[in-house]
Amino acid sequence: MYKILITGAGSAQTNGVVNCLLEDNEACEIVGVGSDPYDLMFCRAHKRYLIPHSTKPEYKEVFLKILDMEKPDIVHFQHDVEMAIALKFADEIKARGCKLFVPDYETIDTCVYKYKSWKKFKEAGIKVPxxxxxxxxxxxxxxxxxxxxxxxxxxxxxxxxxxxxxxxxxxxxxxxxxxxxxxxxxxxxxxxxxYLPGENMTWLSIWDDGELVVAQGRKRGGWAYSSMSTSGVTGITKIGMTYSSPELDEIAINCCKAVATNNRPHGIFGVDLKCDRNGIPNPTEINISRFFATVEFFQKAGLNMPAIFKDLALYGKKPGLSKILNPLADDLLWLRSLDDRPILTTQDKMKAALIDWHNI
Incomplete structure (x- = not known):
């Protein structure tokens, strides 16, 4: 049995990772750390620690103390800014026997700052707004x-x-x-x-020292609670749909290489894209070294990316997938709503389940 410490415990994006690891075949002990006590109550980790926010001066001391107490095999950061802070004392984390499977600081810094990543995309000849x-x-x-x-x-x-x-x-x-x-x-x-008026897309990938291990594309069919945001963007996917396209794959791969040191991506790279008026996906940012909030969608559909990440980080084991690019079928839907579990379905199943007023 392995032990993993995951940060940002209780947030939607961390809860999805925890849920995926609990569904994996290998037994584990999950330690969740987070700075919001109310969020922490929703985390299914076996142990939950309330810690200072990563921007607080006492964060480092408390974080290292928990590592000394728990002795996890691996530490995974589910917030890129927190990871950028913690990597400044990465040697002290590794000295405690904890594995990290993350890009170098320069790559993380490039992705955290949108203007820096935009410049890298543009310099690489990638179509950007x-x-x-x-x-x-x-x-x-x-x-x-x-x-x-x-x-x-x-x-x-x-x-x-x-x-x-x-x-x-x-x-x-x-x-x-x-x-x-x-x-x-x-x-x-x-x-x-x-402004990019077209469809929203994401492309989630795991890399091992420049080698692509697995990647899956997805479309966003809409944002939850969009009326509550000035921009209409809330970051909370209401409708997710599995999607594959050679064009999307090529653009996303080039984006990952463009921001990575020596063009060798390592760890988790999540590319966000939006299509321009000609339908061409334009990258808007890379969510670096963390899984997006709906990663459980892929796990329920048959692709457990947090488990793949864990196997790589701990054992150097790669998945035996028949396809590393978009192994899931297209057009699977993931529907989300407040205070209810998400639904994995398809358009055909929805039509069979609902009575359309046109047919009355």
Missing amino acids: ENLVIKDEADLRKAFNELTDGEQPIWFRPMIIGNAGKGAFVTTDIEEAKENLDNAKGWGNYMAAE
Whole structure:
């Protein structure tokens, strides 16, 4: 039996990983650590520790103390900013006999800062929306002159990754943009990008020193609680659908290599993309070294990526998959709602289960 310590315990993205590992064939002991006591109550880890937030000065001391007490075989960070902080004392983590299966700090830093990853994508010749850093009102006027035809809105977002589309907004009005930037103290900290009107896609992958181990594509059919967000983006997938495309695979692989040191990705890379008006997927960010919140979707459909990650990190064992690119069938649906378990289904099963008023 192995022991794993997972951070961000109680959050949706960590709970999905915990649930996947509990469904794996190998017995395990899971230690969850998190800074929100109410979130922690929802974590199914065998032990749950309330710890300081990673930005607090006492975080390192408490974190290392728990490692000394629990002696986990592996530590997995489910928040990229926390991982970037913890990697500054990675040697002290490894000295305690804990394995880490993560990219190097430079790769993580590139992905945490959206502008840095956007520059890497662009330098690699990957199709991306044009972006401008908004330092002052002159930059804002330039954005409205260059990034929109007056009908399409402009997408504004913080330059550092924020969960659930935090801080992002879309607008066609320069005065509204100025007011939002004033309120957010966003001058110099925001990017403006040309709006991408097409479908949302993600591509989740695991790499081993430059070798792709497994990857699965997915579409987002909508965001939950979108009306509660200024941008319409909440980061909470309401409808997920398995999806495969050679074009998506090629773009996503190139994105992972573009941000990785020496073009050799290692660990977990989750590429978020949105299609432009011509239907071409454009990368918007990479969620680095963590699984997305709906990773349990893939596990229920037959692809347990956290278990694959664990086998690689602990034993160097790769999965015996017949396909490493998109091993799941297309068009499987994952439906999510507050206060209820998600549903794995298909469009055909939904039609059979529901009475359409057209047929009455």
